[in-house]
Each structure stands twice: as C-alpha cells, then as structure tokens.
Amino acid sequence: MPFVPFELERLLSTWENLVEYNLSESGVHPLAVRELLDDADAVEDLLATSLNYPQVNGTVELRERIVALYPGATPDNVLVTVGCAEANLVTLQTIMEAGGELVKMLPNYLQLWGIGHSTGLTVKGFHLREERGWAPDLDELADVVSGTTKLIAVCNPNNPTGYTLTDGEMDAIVDVAAGSGAWILADEVYSGAERLTDAQTPSFWGRYDKVLATNSVSKAYGLPGLRIGWVVAPRGTIGQIWARHDYTTISAAALSNKLAAIALSPEVRPRLIQRGRSYVRRGFPILDAWLESHEGTFSLVPPRAGAIAFARYHLDVNSTALVERLIREKSVLIAPGDHFGADHHLRISYGLPPDYLEAGLDRIHELIVELQRSGVARV
DSSP: OOOOOOHHHHHHHHHTTTSSEEOOOOSOOOOOHHHHOOSHHHHHHHHTOOOSOOOTTOOHHHHHHHHTTSTTOOGGGEEEEEHHHHHHHHHHHHHTTTOOEEEEEESSOOHHHHHHHHTTOEEEEEEEEGGGTTEEOHHHHHHHOOTTEEEEEEESSOTTTOOOOOHHHHHHHHHHHHHHTOEEEEEOTTTTOBSSOSSOOOOSTTSSTTEEEEEESSSSSSOGGGOEEEEEOOHHHHHHHHHHHTTTTSSOOHHHHHHHHHHTSTTTHHHHHHHHHHHHHHHHHHHHHHHHTTTTSEEOOOOSBSSEEEEEEOSSSOHHHHHHHIIIIIOEEOEEGGGGTOSSEEEEEOOSOHHHHHHHHHHHHHHHHHHHHTTOOOO
C-alpha cells in the first residue's frame, strides 16, 4: 500500500525545538524532574534504580497505579507502552490483523487514520459537527458502521476540539459498536485536563466488553518526555497486544517506569492533575480574549477539556501555508487544521506560562495584521 506520511508529527518534530515560541503542543507545560521528586528520599530511590530491562509489559508497581484509575481492572489488563502512540499502534495491529474496516472520529489526531490507509484498511469517518458545538453526529456513525466494521476509534476528550462526550453520547457509541460486534478504541489522553469541572472525564472502560482504553502521562500530567503510555483491555486481548509490543520497543525505559509510578501515586497524582488544570484554566482566558480582539477574524467553540483550542479563522489563506509563514517569519509554531482534516482552523496551545503564551500570540497577531494589510480577503 502507498505509505501515508504523518504530516502533523513531522511538522512538530521538525520545528518544536527550533522556534522561539512553540504553541503547538497539546499537553500542559511540562514538569522538571525536581518538581516530580520533591524530597531527598525520592531522589535517592530513583538513583538506586537499576538500568536493566524492566518488566517489559510494565512494572507491577506502575500497572497497579494505572488500574486504580479503571474500576474492575487488574494489572493483567494493562500493557505499558512507549507513549500512547505505541499503545494505539499495537492495538490497531492486533484488532485489524486480518484487515477489515476502521471507523474513526473526525476531526482528530490522524495517527490511526494514516496507519489504516497505509496498511490497506477500509477507513471511514464520522464527524463532530462544529455547528452543533462539536457534538458527534451519531446518525452518521450509525450509517457508516457496518457488519464488517472491526474497530470504532474515538478520542475523548477530543483532540483538537476539546469536546467531551456526554454519558448519553458514550452510551450511543457503545450501542452502535455492540450492534455490529465492533471494538471501541478510546484514546483518553486528555482526561484529567478538564477546564470546566473538577470531575474527571469518564473512561469507556467498563461500559462494554470490547473496549480498548489508551492513555499516557503526556498530556494532563505534563510528562511527555517520559514516553509512558498504556492500553487497558480484556486479559486475553492484552496478551495479543503484548505480542506485537515484542516486535516494536520491547519495553519502556526503566527510569520512565519508575517516574511514571511516582506520578500516578496517590500522593502525587492529585497534585499533578491540579497543576495541569491550573494551566488550562489560567491560559484559556488569555487565548480567548486574544481571539476576540481580532474583530471577527476568528470564531471558537470553547473547549471543555485539554490545553488546546481549535479556532476557525475567516481569512482566504490555507492553514498549512499560514503556519509555514509563522514558522519562517515569526518563529512561532502552531498546528494547521489541514493536519486534522479541517482547513481554515488552527490548533493553538494555551496550557503554557502566561508570559510565554502572550508573547507567542503577539507574534501571530503581527502576521494576521500583515495578511489583512496585504489584502487577504475574509471568507
């Protein structure tokens, strides 16, 4: 099959460490190690960690911390992976081994979309509708799912829109999946980064016997550099997913297992969730006011969760071209809507220190003004 490049990840990996202002990251501002290890005993314990292969499906300590977030799960329901990206990859490979049909929520992070097209799967979409506040089109979902659908892939809270599914919408998705016998792959990496509530976004785990729940410490926890993710699934299926994991990374790093277990401990996890929500709740008003200041240039359905906003802009310029100019001329990186299947949108991070966020937005403002002065029309 013709290979489909992952355009978003190539853009981010090329520029995120080279620009002066990176407003493309979808998680909250990352922690330093010293913020995670807040006492001398913890530091000494980490320094005593053997740099051997850890338990390759994840240390028992880490898997026990993970299953505490999933009622009814045991450590045997968990596989620890190198980020949620690997969790999604090896899970897709397992469920879709014999080919078949994948149905994907759109707009979305297009990892599974690209893998599906690259490996010859039949890939269909069902949409979150902007005109409905990014609520899912459940009638479209019911129409596109068929008897050959093996997997329905959702992201909740959603990347890039920040929409969170209601209980009724989650139940409706389960009903459609159950009617066709399809699995649900629920990417839940933004759970814990809620903007409007202190209640954590519920998992699909436990709602249906064919759920594959993926997550990581990257987004809500501010620990993307640990590269720790996981999948929670029925025990027999976890064994099959682990078999694919043997062909990829073998295991996540020993130090990452240790640090992630600390992050998910009952003593530390609440502090990290509170920290992440503080960034989200402090940063969004800054971005929202900036968007409003541009006199009709932007419109936004406010995100319910996550550290990103998916803003529509009303200028006659392609989103990738706009982002490329921002990189070259203003040394700012944001994510173009093209890379989520939705041109004339921009994904902008706001889970950042206020001074840094404001300075980056000032650079974007400069280019917007230059475009308008050059005669770029509104659409």
